[in-house]
Amino acid sequence: MVSSLVxxxxxxxAALKHLYDAETSWHFMAASRRPDYSFRREEDLGExxxxxxxxxxxNMQYFTAQGYALGTAYASASSGDTVxxxxxxxxxxxxxxxxxxxxxxxxxxxxxxxxxMFHSKKMTAMxxxxxxxxxxxxxRSSAPNEVSRKRRMADIxxxxxxxxxxxxxxxxxxxxxxxxxxxxxxxxxVFAKCINGGRPYNLINxxxxxxxx
Numbered sequence: 001m002v003s004s005l006v007x008x009x010x011x012x013x014a015a016l017k018h019l020y021d022a023e024t025s026w027h028f029m030a031a032s033r034r035p036d037y038s039f040r041r042e043e044d045l046g047e048x049x050x051x052x053x054x055x056x057x058x059n060m061q062y063f064t065a066q067g068y069a070l071g072t073a074y075a076s077a078s079s080g081d082t083v084x085x086x087x088x089x090x091x092x093x094x095x096x097x098x099x100x101x102x103x104x105x106x107x108x109x110x111x112x113x114x115x116x117m118f119h120s121k122k123m124t125a126m127x128x129x130x131x132x133x134x135x136x137x138x139x140r141s142s143a144p145n146e147v148s149r150k151r152r153m154a155d156i157x158x159x160x161x162x163x164x165x166x167x168x169x170x171x172x173x174x175x176x177x178x179x180x181x182x183x184x185x186x187x188x189x190v191f192a193k194c195i196n197g198g199r200p201y202n203l204i205n206x207x208x209x210x211x212x213x
Contacts, residue, residue: 001066001084001086002061002063003069003073003169004166004167004168004169004170005111005168005169006166006167006168006169007168008056008168009049009052009053009056011037011045011049011053012035012037012053012056012057013111013113013168014036014037014113015035015036015037015053015057016111017111017113017114017117018031018035018036019031019032019035019185020110020111020114020117020185020186020189021117021131021185022184022185023178023181023183023184023185024184025184027184028184028185035053035057037053063170064191064210065109065170065189065191065192065208065210066086066088066210067086067087067088067089067208067210068086068087068092068094068208069084069085069086069087070085070086070087071084071085072084087208088208088210089208089209089210090207090208091195091205091206091207091208092205092206092208093203093204093205094172094203094204094206095153095154095201095202095203095204096172096197096198096199096200096201096202096203096204097112097115097171097172097173097200097201098115098120098150098173098200098201099118099120099121099128099129099173099174099200100121100128100129100174100197100198100199100200101172101173101174101194101197101198101204101206102174102194102197103194103195103196103197104193104194105174105175105193105194105197106174106175106190106192106193106194107172107173107174107175107190107191107192107193107194107206108172108173108174108175108186108187108189108190108191109170109171109172109173109189109191110170110171110173110186110189111168111169111170111171112167112168112169112170112171113167113168117131117132118130118131118132118173118176119131119132121200127176128176129173129174129176130176130177130178130179131176131178131183131186133178133179150200150201153201153202154201172192172204172206174194175187175189175190191208191209191210192206192207192208192209192210193206193207193209194206195207
C-alpha cells in the first residue's frame with residue numbers, strides 16, 4: 001500500500017500527469033504504453049534518467065483508492081512488517097484540497113502535482129474543478145493569499161516534519177464533467193461522495209464507497 005510518491009522523480013510524475021489526462025480508455029492505453037515525460041521529447045532526459053524512468057514505468061502498479069489511514073503506520077515489533085489501520089468504507093472527515101466540494105458531488109482522488117490540470121475558482125468564466133482543455137504543466141498560478149491559506153490549513157490538519165509538508169500525495173476533489181462529457185481517467189478515480197462540503201482546504205465529510213464501486 002502506497003501513501004505518497006515523494007521519492008518519484010519529477011519527470012516520472014509528469015508522465016503520470018499525462019497518463020491521467022487521457023480522456024478515453026483508448027487514449028489511456030496508448031499513453032500507458034508510451035509515457036510522455038514532462039510533456040517534452042524523451043531525448044531531453046539523460047540516458048541514466050531514461051533507463052530509470054523506463055524501469056519504474058514498467059513496474060508501476062495501477063493506482064486505486066483503498067481508503068483513508070486512521071493513524072501513522074509503524075513496524076511490527078514481532079515481524080517487522082508495516083502495520084497500519086485504514087478506513088475502507090463509511091463516513092470520515094478529511095481535509096479538502098484546492099477545489100470547493102458540495103454535498104452530493106462524487107469525489108475523486110488526484111495527485112497534488114496534477115492541480116494545474118484543473119480550473120481554479122479564480123477563473124470565473126470556467127467551472128471550478130473542470131479539467132482544462134489542452135492543459136500543460138505550470139499553467140495554473142495560485143494567488144498569494146490562496147497559497148498562504150493552504151499552508152496555514154496544512155499546518156493545522158497535516159503532520160509535518162522539519163517544517164516541510166509531504167508532496168506526491170493523493171487528495172480529494174469533486175469529479176466534474178469535461179465540456180459536459182465524462183473524462184475516463186477522472187471517472188475511474190471516483191471513490192467517495194461528498195456529504196458535507198466546504199471551501200478549499202477546509203474540513204469536509206465524505207462517504208467512502210470503494211467497496212461498492
